Amino acid sequence: MTHAAIDYTAVYHALPGMVAILTPGLVYADVNEAFLEGTGLSREELLGRYLFDVFPDNPDNPGSSGARNLHASLLRVVTTGERDTMALQRYDVESREHPGEWEERYWSPVNTPVLDSDGTVVLIVHRVEEVTELMRARDRAGVDQSRVLEAELYARARELQELNNRLRQAHARERQVALVLQKAMLPAPRQLGHHRAAVRYRPAVGALNVCGDWYDLVDLVGGDRIGVSVGDVVGHGLEAAGVMGQLRSALTAASLVAAGPAEALDVVGRYAHVVDGAESATAVTTFVDFDRHTITYSSAGHPPPVLVHRDGRVEFLDRATDPPLDALPDPHPRPQATTAFTPGSTLVLYTDGLVERRREDIDTGLLRLAESLRRHRTQDPEPLADTVLLELLPPGGAVDDTALIVVRL
The missing domain is CATH 3.60.40.10 (PPM-type phosphatase domain)
Incomplete structure (x- = not known):
């Protein structure tokens, strides 16, 4: 099969992982079949809608930070034009069978920009893997195994957080220098x-x-x-x-x-x-x-x-x-x-x-x-x-x- 003959739309919809395409305004532009299966929603319920209107934060959990963390990650992708791999997130989902009841869910998201020829972010590839069953298996496996898993997840989160901190510090320094330069020239x-x-x-x-x-x-x-x-x-x-x-x-x-x-x-x-x-x-x-x-x-x-x-x-x-x-x-x-x-x-x-x-x-x-x-x-x-x-x-x-x-x- 030649490169030109590959049907990338079919490949996208056949991907085994949950993948959504978002606009820079965080509106659903497309979703693959795995995303529909994983969320239990139809394309009509997703396309053209703002992400956080479809998946709001759990109002019954004041300490919930899943939506806030995801929004911050997506904003970083739009403003920096660089991929952002998030630490494990708890992001509860409202039950479709029992509206008003929220189900505890865990996710591992990765957000990747799609750039045009000028380097402007035109789309965001939002890949998300549900790890709720993994977390439940950890609980069933007992304290010792759960501590190992927690340690691994914690180490990964710390590493990613450190990389993000360094990136933000470098950008902050450039921003400050640029603002001072602009003030001098205006x-x-x-x-x-x-x-x-x-x-x-x-x-x-x-x-x-x-x-x-x-x-x-x-x-x-x-x-x-x-x-x-x-x-x-x-x-x-x-x-x-x-x-x-x-x-x-x-x-x-x-x-x-x-x-x-x-x-x-x-x-x-x-x-x-x-x-x-x-x-x-x-x-x-x-x-x-x-x-x-x-x-x-x-x-x-x-x-x-x-x-x-x-x-x-x-x-x-x-x-x-x-x-x-x-x-x-x-x-x-x-x-x-x-x-x-x-x-x-x-x-x-x-x-x-x-x-x-x-x-x-x-x-x-x-x-x-x-x-x-x-x-x-x-x-x-x-x-x-x-x-x-x-x-x-x-x-x-x-x-x-x-x-x-x-x-x-």
């Missing part, structure tokens, strides 16, 4: 002439994909004008921080001499072609003219800026959107558009960490942002920025970086 918050502005940066919590988001404010030549920009570099750690610094500096320099934001992004897009790690980077820049009361803008694959008018009308500046900076092999002139504002309006630029949530359409996040800005539009930029972050970011922090700029026009 401009300090400042006022632009007599105009009021607030900037905020919130790194991702419990993840390593930090240091790719950036912001910039610059006084433009000729009249009472400023440039306001945000961008997002794909990747994490020191490499992303370095790429971020290069692109931000290039856009600042281009904005000072360009005729408009589209021309500035044109220059940066061509520059991005020779910067390793700039693939799929996004940016949006706005030129605000206070003499003419206009905003001219252009976007390279980035979420649209928001203009909040004094009367509460919210306008998304989305009429000049093009692919990301390095997306096109042959760069072409980018589009730009202009809109008018009245003094007292508010301009808001942000990165996708503010509005994107797993298992949720981005339009929902954009509407949430629009409503928050409309309700609090009379606040000054500093408190308004804090209010928006408080209302839109999850209580425990977002899984992606967030940059935010609020400018009172």
